[in-house]
Amino acid sequence: MNLPDQIKKAIRDVPDFPKPGILFKDITPIFYDQTLCNRIVDEFVRLLGPTKPDIIVGIESRGFLFGILLANRMNLPFVLVRKSGKLPYTTVSQEYSLEYGTAKIEMHTDSIHKGAKVVIHDDLLATGGTAAATADLIKQFDAEVCAFTFIVALDFLNGKEKLIKHTNNIQCLVHY
Numbered sequence: 001m002n003l004p005d006q007i008k009k010a011i012r013d014v015p016d017f018p019k020p021g022i023l024f025k026d027i028t029p030i031f032y033d034q035t036l037c038n039r040i041v042d043e044f045v046r047l048l049g050p051t052k053p054d055i056i057v058g059i060e061s062r063g064f065l066f067g068i069l070l071a072n073r074m075n076l077p078f079v080l081v082r083k084s085g086k087l088p089y090t091t092v093s094q095e096y097s098l099e100y101g102t103a104k105i106e107m108h109t110d111s112i113h114k115g116a117k118v119v120i121h122d123d124l125l126a127t128g129g130t131a132a133a134t135a136d137l138i139k140q141f142d143a144e145v146c147a148f149t150f151i152v153a154l155d156f157l158n159g160k161e162k163l164i165k166h167t168n169n170i171q172c173l174v175h176y
Contacts, residue, residue: 003173004174006036007151008174010027011026011029011152013026027062030151040066040173041070044066044121047147051117054118055076055077055078055116055118056070056076057079057112057120057121057134058071058078058079059081060086062122063121063123064080079107079118081105081107082107083104084106086106087108089108092107093105094133094140096129096130098129103133106137112138112141113141113143114142116141117143117146118143118144119147120134120135120148120149122148123151124150124151124153125150125152125154125172126157128160129162131148132162132163135163145166145167146167146169147167147171148170149171150172151172151173151174152174153172153174153175153176155175
């Protein structure tokens, strides 16, 4: 079975989560199958090979799951992007708009060096707001976003449109 079909078969649809009318794409069943996990990481490594990144950044919280696996496989540092107030050391932050209100993400001030080529990873691309804010955060370090990686893309929400200004290297393994 090809990789996208195998991923789709593993993903669990959860109706009305986190609120009525939402069909949540739950990736946690992927973790029951280590062969599938390895195939996913192998595919991201293959897709990212030509970009030669320096750092993998994972977005809280599900972006940590494959982000650390990818960083380890590529022998690269892994950097956490978390919600405001969750990191213990000195941080730099980026505020961004939500449908109703704003949110803020942070990373440690010593996590990215000037000129670094950075891959931003998360489990799912929906509207692209958090990933775009993460890219803006990385640019505060005078670093370059060389790619975005996602397991799932909800194409009907047009999240790629917010990311293109940072890079057109947007890799999604499964599309809905």
